[in-house]
Amino acid sequence: MAATLTGSNTKFRDDLIRVLGAERVMDSTLERHLYAKDAGVYTGNPTVVVMIETTEEVAQVVRAARRHGIPVVARGAGTGLSAGAVPEVGGMVLVTTRMNRIEEIDTENRTAWVGPGVINLDLSAATTPFGMHFAPDPSSQSACTVGGNIACNSGGPHCLSEGSTVNHVLALEVVTDTGDVMIVGSGAPDPIGLDLRGILVGSEGTLGIVTRALVKLTPNPPDVRTMAVAFPTIEDAAATVSGIIAAGLIPAALEMMDQLMMQAIENWLHAGLPVEAGALLLAEVTGVTEAVAAEAEIITSIAHGNNALSVQVAASPEEREILWKSRKSAFGAVAQAAPDYYLHDTVVPRTRLVEAMRQVYEIGERYEIIMMNVFHAGDGNLHPLMAFDASEPGRLDKVKAAADELVELCVEKGGVLSGEHGIGIEKRHLMPLLFTEMDLDAQARVKEAFDAEGVFNPGKVLPEGSRCFDFGRPVPEGAWV
Amino acid sequence: MGYQTPYAPTRSELSSCIQCGLCLPHCPTFRLTGKETDSPRGRLTAMAAVLDGITGIDEVFAETISFCLGCRACEPVCPSMVPYGRTLEGARAEISAQRGGVTRRLRGWVMETWLGSPAIMRVITWTTALVQQTGLDRIAPRRVRSGLRGLRRIGWRTPSLRGRTFQPDQAPVATVGLLTGCIMGPWFADVHHASIALLVRAGYRVVVPSDQTCCGALAAHDGAAEGAARLAARNAAAFRGVDYVVANAAGCSAHLKDYRHWAPGEALDEGWQVRDITELVADAVEDGRLPRLEEGRGLVALQHPCHLRNAQRIVTQPQLILEAAGHRTTPIDPVCCGAAGFYSILRPDTSARLGRDKADEIRRSGATLVASANPGCEMQLRSHLAGEYRVLHPVELYLQALSNAKESQA
Numbered sequence: 001m002a003a004t005l006t007g008s009n010t011k012f013r014d015d016l017i018r019v020l021g022a023e024r025v026m027d028s029t030l031e032r033h034l035y036a037k038d039a040g041v042y043t044g045n046p047t048v049v050v051m052i053e054t055t056e057e058v059a060q061v062v063r064a065a066r067r068h069g070i071p072v073v074a075r076g077a078g079t080g081l082s083a084g085a086v087p088e089v090g091g092m093v094l095v096t097t098r099m100n101r102i103e104e105i106d107t108e109n110r111t112a113w114v115g116p117g118v119i120n121l122d123l124s125a126a127t128t129p130f131g132m133h134f135a136p137d138p139s140s141q142s143a144c145t146v147g148g149n150i151a152c153n154s155g156g157p158h159c160l161s162e163g164s165t166v167n168h169v170l171a172l173e174v175v176t177d178t179g180d181v182m183i184v185g186s187g188a189p190d191p192i193g194l195d196l197r198g199i200l201v202g203s204e205g206t207l208g209i210v211t212r213a214l215v216k217l218t219p220n221p222p223d224v225r226t227m228a229v230a231f232p233t234i235e236d237a238a239a240t241v242s243g244i245i246a247a248g249l250i251p252a253a254l255e256m257m258d259q260l261m262m263q264a265i266e267n268w269l270h271a272g273l274p275v276e277a278g279a280l281l282l283a284e285v286t287g288v289t290e291a292v293a294a295e296a297e298i299i300t301s302i303a304h305g306n307n308a309l310s311v312q313v314a315a316s317p318e319e320r321e322i323l324w325k326s327r328k329s330a331f332g333a334v335a336q337a338a339p340d341y342y343l344h345d346t347v348v349p350r351t352r353l354v355e356a357m358r359q360v361y362e363i364g365e366r367y368e369i370i371m372m373n374v375f376h377a378g379d380g381n382l383h384p385l386m387a388f389d390a391s392e393p394g395r396l397d398k399v400k401a402a403a404d405e406l407v408e409l410c411v412e413k414g415g416v417l418s419g420e421h422g423i424g425i426e427k428r429h430l431m432p433l434l435f436t437e438m439d440l441d442a443q444a445r446v447k448e449a450f451d452a453e454g455v456f457n458p459g460k461v462l463p464e465g466s467r468c469f470d471f472g473r474p475v476p477e478g479a480w481v
Numbered sequence: 482m483g484y485q486t487p488y489a490p491t492r493s494e495l496s497s498c499i500q501c502g503l504c505l506p507h508c509p510t511f512r513l514t515g516k517e518t519d520s521p522r523g524r525l526t527a528m529a530a531v532l533d534g535i536t537g538i539d540e541v542f543a544e545t546i547s548f549c550l551g552c553r554a555c556e557p558v559c560p561s562m563v564p565y566g567r568t569l570e571g572a573r574a575e576i577s578a579q580r581g582g583v584t585r586r587l588r589g590w591v592m593e594t595w596l597g598s599p600a601i602m603r604v605i606t607w608t609t610a611l612v613q614q615t616g617l618d619r620i621a622p623r624r625v626r627s628g629l630r631g632l633r634r635i636g637w638r639t640p641s642l643r644g645r646t647f648q649p650d651q652a653p654v655a656t657v658g659l660l661t662g663c664i665m666g667p668w669f670a671d672v673h674h675a676s677i678a679l680l681v682r683a684g685y686r687v688v689v690p691s692d693q694t695c696c697g698a699l700a701a702h703d704g705a706a707e708g709a710a711r712l713a714a715r716n717a718a719a720f721r722g723v724d725y726v727v728a729n730a731a732g733c734s735a736h737l738k739d740y741r742h743w744a745p746g747e748a749l750d751e752g753w754q755v756r757d758i759t760e761l762v763a764d765a766v767e768d769g770r771l772p773r774l775e776e777g778r779g780l781v782a783l784q785h786p787c788h789l790r791n792a793q794r795i796v797t798q799p800q801l802i803l804e805a806a807g808h809r810t811t812p813i814d815p816v817c818c819g820a821a822g823f824y825s826i827l828r829p830d831t832s833a834r835l836g837r838d839k840a841d842e843i844r845r846s847g848a849t850l851v852a853s854a855n856p857g858c859e860m861q862l863r864s865h866l867a868g869e870y871r872v873l874h875p876v877e878l879y880l881q882a883l884s885n886a887k888e889s890q891a
Contacts, residue, residue, distance in 0.1 A: 097515030332560030339496035
């Protein structure tokens with residue numbers, strides 16, 4: 001805990017208190033410790049934590065931070081898993097949880113202006129009376145914020161049919177590195193000019209601070225059917241997934257979990273999961289009643305063709321809810337196996353799911369790590385969950401090594417680094433697996449264009465040396481420009 | 482530095498939190514401030530930080546822990562099943578031990594000695610009745626005014642039930658020991674009468690052990706751990722031999738169920754079985770030992786006390802009882818009403834804010850009656866509803882409905 005607001009930094013602290021008041025500026029040892037990490041495994045060291053409430057306050061504290069050379073790391077609910085909100089090199093953690101106003105719901109155009117601190121599920125709850133919801137539904141949706149979803153371009157089970165967050169954001173109000181406020185994108189479906197909105201979504205707080213967002217709302221489907229299909233093996237479940245897609249269906253969601261995972265969830269939730277089975281496939285189809293019935297029938301028959309043990313259809317909204325609750329609480333239930341966990345996020349082409357899964361278990365055995373699996377089978381987005389005890393010496397390093405191997409395996413098979421969690425600190429060093437020097441340089445130049453002095457979330461996403469001719473700063477000191 | 486008492490949060494309790502954050506939106510204090518320090522995850526991380534020597538039990542730690550309502554809404558939503566309530570009591574015991582100033586020690590003494598003594602409670606009851614009848618409650622200090630306003634009409638003296646036994650007509654289904662509690666006896670006598678009447682009618686033999694005392698929940702929640710342990714030991718001995726210990730205040734039944742942490746092993750044998758009154762009455766309705774009346778009584782706003790819903794996971798029983806009484810119910814958002822034991826006195830602002838929200842919701846619900854199975858919540862609701870609604874325990878409403886049905890038959 002070296003970094004504190006001492007020396008010249010006390011001036012910075014005074015500046016912050018002038019803007020926000022003492023209650024909203026936290027810098028005691030304990031307060032800083034509680035903001036040192038998110039829901040993942042990496043820890044940072046914040047210098048100071050501020051609770052912001054308005055765009056103008058963000059602009060003022062960003063200007064102050066820049067003046068004093070203090071990095072700015074934005075944070076929502078802290079449910080991220082790739083350390084995007086972890087202040088790795090110290091700095092000011094800017095907490096958006098109080099910017100949680102749903103400002104305006106436009107029911108005709110199906111859009112809403114919201115603050116970045118609005119909780120994902122609260123937005124859907126607020127729009128339910130109008131028959132709409134916010135489509136991105138990460139497992140943490142009951143807790144995570146829309147701002148965090150935008151930063152990480154979050155996905156979720158229903159992104160199979162709806163796409164990830166970038167498809168649901170129309171415009172953003174952003175505070176820039178100079179403390180200016182700009183709006184990128186617009187309500188129009190096809191904005192002209194360069195798509196800065198597209199660049200900002202998924203930029204993990206490295207380009208600016210989102211202070212308001214115009215999000216798209218999705219009409220609730222007229223009918224929905226959720227099925228839980230038990231299989232003797234992961235292979236049978238994976239073959240079913242391929243069969244469903246090959247049959248030309250795009251279900252709203254196709255989720256899979258293995259036996260260990262089911263057992264951990266069942267122990268907590270008592271949802272009636274088929275814990276004797278080797279794998280469970282959760283399939284959901286939505287649409288008009290006739291189509292839903294027909295698609296459910298096709299899925300059932302494909303499942304039976306692949307040795308399905310049982311097909312359970314949720315008979316009521318409550319039954320559907322508990323099935324989804326079991327899926328979405330999976331990552332928390334893992335603590336029953338060991339005190340620490342690492343929830344991974346990689347993608348393989350759907351066609352290579354079976355062989356990838358086999359290798360995932362093999363890596364678990366080799367590193368002696370409890371490996372549970374729960375994933376978005378429909379789009380090949382794997383989420384191996386490693387349960388371990390970090391207090392055992394060397395254990396965390398082993399887990400990180402296993403994690404790297406998992407990524408390498410997926411990239412080798414034609415997949416990508418991350419499906420939806422973001423890169424943060426966690427996967428930064430693996431970026432060269434997927435991107436050439438030129439790709440990384442292009443991305444680094446975008447970062448430079450937005451944030452030349454590196455105020456925002458420094459060191460995240462792009463590995464060191466991404467910028468070709470990386471001199472550390474764009475313009476030599478004293479140069480005339 | 483570090484922890485010093487046997488009540489401290491343990492490594493295994495704390496490491497069961499994996500910091501996923503799913504508890505955050507369910508925490509009323511996090512909802513108020515948006516701060517990690519005011520969330521269950523933050524508080525558990527803070528407790529671990531003390532264990533690891535990262536910080537001591539300083540002012541920031543004490544504030545973080547004492548701002549918690551102890552509603553335990555984080556527990557049912559925790560997939561890792563972290564025993565949050567237990568760790569909170571442990572952390573508060575440590576704060577008392579290490580930072581125990583005069584007021585805190587005095588509070589601990591009051592909670593053990595006053596609440597545990599029928600004689601002192603009689604004096605308090607008499608004084609409270611005097612305050613109530615002279616209208617002095619209107620000029621009472623703000624911290625206690627809300628509580629006083631929420632009280633039922635208090636009699637000068639209520640005859641004690643201790644030492645009495647109530648027999649059913651037929652061979653008893655089981656013997657239950659009724660906890661009369663600290664304030665339930667003198668201030669909520671009707672809830673005891675309804676409980677005994679329903680239990681006897683359901684076939685239970687009800688005993689009221691005379692050497693019982695306050696359950697110790699308020700002391701435990703406040704960090705007066707030694708006192709709480711002494712009270713628990715006395716009750717464990719007093720209730721020996723009954724099939725079930727039954728309490729009709731959710732806070733008491735929840736705490737009695739946690740006695741394994743408070744009463745030393747030998748005082749608490751394996752047969753220590755505790756039930757909230759709503760469990761036994763609901764079971765009896767389901768078994769047909771108590772009747773289901775026809776519909777047609779008013780709409781009841783059903784408040785779920787945190788120590789019923791979150792601590793004991795008793796969710797459906799109060800509704801079943803009210804439906805058996807012929808009432809329809811409308812659910813109220815389960816978030817804490819802000820009463821939270823002594824919290825309303827210690828932190829009147831936060832308490833009042835939550836109380837007002839709850840009262841507003843009840844006013845919008847269209848209900849004509851309010852039911853709550855915990856005395857603290859009942860007082861808070863009555864106070865913030867400013868006398869517009871009757872607020873009663875579900876078993877009282879059920880007994881009233883049974884009596885009315887009998888009269889109309891006769």
